[in-house]
Amino acid sequence: MTEAANTTPVLDCHELSCHFRSPFGPIRVLHDVSFSIPPRTTLGIVGESGAGKSMLVKTIMGIAPEGMKTSGRILADGTDLSTLNETKRRAFLGRKFGMVFQNPMTSLNPFVRVGRQIEEASRFHLRLGKAQAKALAIELLASVGIPDAAECYGHYPHQFSGGMKQRIMIATALACQPDLLIADEATTALDVTVQKEILDLLQVIQQQRQMSMILVTHNLGIVAGRTDDILVLYGGHVVEYGPTNTVFSHPRHRYTEALLSAMPRMDQPAHTKLHTIPGRPPDLANPAPGCPFAPRCPAAEARCHASMPPMTTSADGKHRFACYVPVQTGDAADTAVERRALS
Numbered sequence: 001m002t003e004a005a006n007t008t009p010v011l012d013c014h015e016l017s018c019h020f021r022s023p024f025g026p027i028r029v030l031h032d033v034s035f036s037i038p039p040r041t042t043l044g045i046v047g048e049s050g051a052g053k054s055m056l057v058k059t060i061m062g063i064a065p066e067g068m069k070t071s072g073r074i075l076a077d078g079t080d081l082s083t084l085n086e087t088k089r090r091a092f093l094g095r096k097f098g099m100v101f102q103n104p105m106t107s108l109n110p111f112v113r114v115g116r117q118i119e120e121a122s123r124f125h126l127r128l129g130k131a132q133a134k135a136l137a138i139e140l141l142a143s144v145g146i147p148d149a150a151e152c153y154g155h156y157p158h159q160f161s162g163g164m165k166q167r168i169m170i171a172t173a174l175a176c177q178p179d180l181l182i183a184d185e186a187t188t189a190l191d192v193t194v195q196k197e198i199l200d201l202l203q204v205i206q207q208q209r210q211m212s213m214i215l216v217t218h219n220l221g222i223v224a225g226r227t228d229d230i231l232v233l234y235g236g237h238v239v240e241y242g243p244t245n246t247v248f249s250h251p252r253h254r255y256t257e258a259l260l261s262a263m264p265r266m267d268q269p270a271h272t273k274l275h276t277i278p279g280r281p282p283d284l285a286n287p288a289p290g291c292p293f294a295p296r297c298p299a300a301e302a303r304c305h306a307s308m309p310p311m312t313t314s315a316d317g318k319h320r321f322a323c324y325v326p327v328q329t330g331d332a333a334d335t336a337v338e339r340r341a342l343s
């Protein structure tokens with residue numbers, strides 16, 4: 001008998017919120033963020049600077065900055081993380097999730113040989129012996145495209161280019177064979193051609209290892225063709241969430257629509273002027289009562305400024321958006337789902 005494929009979401013987040021205290025009162029950085037990542041799929045988390053993307057993944061990884069109060073439920077492969085004590089939770093997350101940060105220059109220790117840095121996680125979490133951990137580190141270096149992996153094992157970070165350092169960071173994140181790899185703006189600091197190489201590498205690794213992946217980016221172009229689903233964040237709110245193809249072809253939230261029209265496209269004639277989104281991102285210290293995008297939205301009505309729109313779900317249940325005046329698609333069968341009252 002063949003074993004049924006596991007369909008339990010690798011990550012299930014329910015109403016994640018976080019805030020911190022400031023001299024101006026509490027500042028909410030995330031508002032009831034919910035999403036789910038099925039096995040072997042990739043989620044793109046998109047939004048402009050300050051939208052809360054990094055805070056979201058840091059909250060999931062349990063590394064939100066000190067003073068940040070978080071709430072909500074996180075299930076990793078069906079396990080509710082709140083049921084684990086701090087030590088168990090760290091061990092569990094260290095094995096299940098790997099993370100690649102934006103800047104490999106600051107993530108790698110300049111004084112430690114790269115092989116040793118890759119070995120650290122597998123020795124700690126998988127309890128591998130010295131020889132086994134070294135063999136795995138060399139195998140991982142080779143798998144992320146480092147030439148002469150056995151020799152490079154003993155090199156220091158400064159002996160590698162930026163792109164190679166990022167490959168080493170990916171090898172480090174893969175050391176415990178995670179179910180989920182989180183890449184937080186992992187290519188932003190790199191040249192455009194190297195960016196593409198690293199994104200292609202991540203995609204190949206995701207497919208080879210049958211893992212799930214989160215690509216965090218401010219650039220919609222990065223998630224196009226590389227993700228199954230997209231979560232669009234604005235001012236700490238999920239404004240749109242759904243299958244990438246649907247969101248690209250039929251965006252419903254006005255912010256997503258604006259982001260898409262600000263994106264350069266191959267099918268546009270050269271020198272086409274790109275749209276920009278007028279106005280400024282919301283001031284989290286002085287949140288307006290309504291939709292955070294309303295002050296910049298060309299379609300905003302009085303109600304958009306007065307209260308946060310409820311989350312609406314498409315007829316097939318796969319596409320969600322929080323907008324009173326969504327972009328029309330001809331599909332009228334959307335269902336409004338009231339958000340939990342915001343405290």
Ligand SMILES: Nc1ncnc2c1ncn2[C@@H]1O[C@H](COP(=O)(O)OP(=O)(O)OP(=O)(O)O)[C@@H](O)[C@H]1O
Pocket residue numbers: 020029047048049050051052053054055056065218284
């Ligand atoms: N250590 C911190 N303490 C307090 N507030 C913070 C801290 N780090 C970030 N913030 C605030 O949280 C909000 C979300 O920040 P976050 O870094 O998650 O945004 P982002 O979408 O990842 O943006 P970027 O792409 O610029 O990193 C911002 O308003 C930011 O000022």
